[in-house]
Amino acid sequence: MLRLIVRDLLVPGSISFLLLTVTAGIVALYIGPRARKWSRVWLTAIACMYWFMGTSACAGWMERWIDGEYLHLSDHENIPNDISAIVVLSGGGNTFRNDIYEINIPGHQTAYRTLEAIRLHNMLPETMLLVSGGIGDPQGLAKPESVIMRDELLDAGVPAQLIVLETSSRNTHEQAINVTSMLQERNIDSFLLVTSAAHMRRSLGTFTAQGLQPFPSIAQSSSDGMPTTRWPWLPQSGALNRSRAVMRELLALAYYQQQGWMVQQP
Numbered sequence: 001m002l003r004l005i006v007r008d009l010l011v012p013g014s015i016s017f018l019l020l021t022v023t024a025g026i027v028a029l030y031i032g033p034r035a036r037k038w039s040r041v042w043l044t045a046i047a048c049m050y051w052f053m054g055t056s057a058c059a060g061w062m063e064r065w066i067d068g069e070y071l072h073l074s075d076h077e078n079i080p081n082d083i084s085a086i087v088v089l090s091g092g093g094n095t096f097r098n099d100i101y102e103i104n105i106p107g108h109q110t111a112y113r114t115l116e117a118i119r120l121h122n123m124l125p126e127t128m129l130l131v132s133g134g135i136g137d138p139q140g141l142a143k144p145e146s147v148i149m150r151d152e153l154l155d156a157g158v159p160a161q162l163i164v165l166e167t168s169s170r171n172t173h174e175q176a177i178n179v180t181s182m183l184q185e186r187n188i189d190s191f192l193l194v195t196s197a198a199h200m201r202r203s204l205g206t207f208t209a210q211g212l213q214p215f216p217s218i219a220q221s222s223s224d225g226m227p228t229t230r231w232p233w234l235p236q237s238g239a240l241n242r243s244r245a246v247m248r249e250l251l252a253l254a255y256y257q258q259q260g261w262m263v264q265q266p
Contacts, residue, residue, distance in 0.1 A: 092108075
């Protein structure tokens with residue numbers, strides 16, 4: 001329960017964290033002179049933090065700070081010879097429906113990871129793509145994330161016979177366990193692992209803890225050829241979401257290490 005409270009309410013950069021901290025500051029304004037003084041400091045600090053985290057410059061800095069300097073594989077020379085699979089981890093999605101029809105779309109992290117999977121498929125056109133992800137957030141998603149990714153892969157021309165789905169996992173720990181079982185059935189222990197840069201350290205550690213040998217290939221975090229923001233030091237919702245994802249990842253790293261679910265990565 002505590003884990004869910006932290007994940008859903010106490011991640012810096014989220015709306016829930018903002019409302020809770022601002023409410024605490026406002027309550028303190030009505031307690032007394034000393035509390036009012038500290039409340040002004042508190043509210044100013046919260047405003048400055050969210051302003052900073054909402055800028056693209058801060059989001060980029062935070063991503064570079066946590067990414068572990070992992071890179072995406074740019075040519076065949078960097079790919080180990082014994083690679084037999086490409087494992088792609090999902091990162092969220094959304095369902096929109098009425099009483100007639102339903103639309104399922106990937107979240108932005110899932111979309112970028114899918115693009116990386118397509119790029120790697122073009123480099124290794126005969127290699128199996130194992131796409132992992134169930135329904136991580138049942139309040140916002142009605143279809144397994146891996147199924148949404150498969151649909152995009154098929155649209156991009158990836159042959160259906162190369163795509164294998166893992167549809168039941170709800171988090172990285174479950175992905176590692178479920179994917180390990182599927183790879184062992186195929187006698188595979190060396191594979192390319194695709195996820196976001198901020199998520200790669202935890203993913204590598206979690207899969208390594210299962211006795212596997214993952215090789216990282218990170219997905220990009222922004223679109224090629226799109227206009228850049230005119231005002232990089234002004235807050236924007238997209239940049240705030242990127243910063244929040246880094247903060248959530250820091251909390252998740254600490255939790256996974258405490259649970260013994262991952263091998264510490266350099």
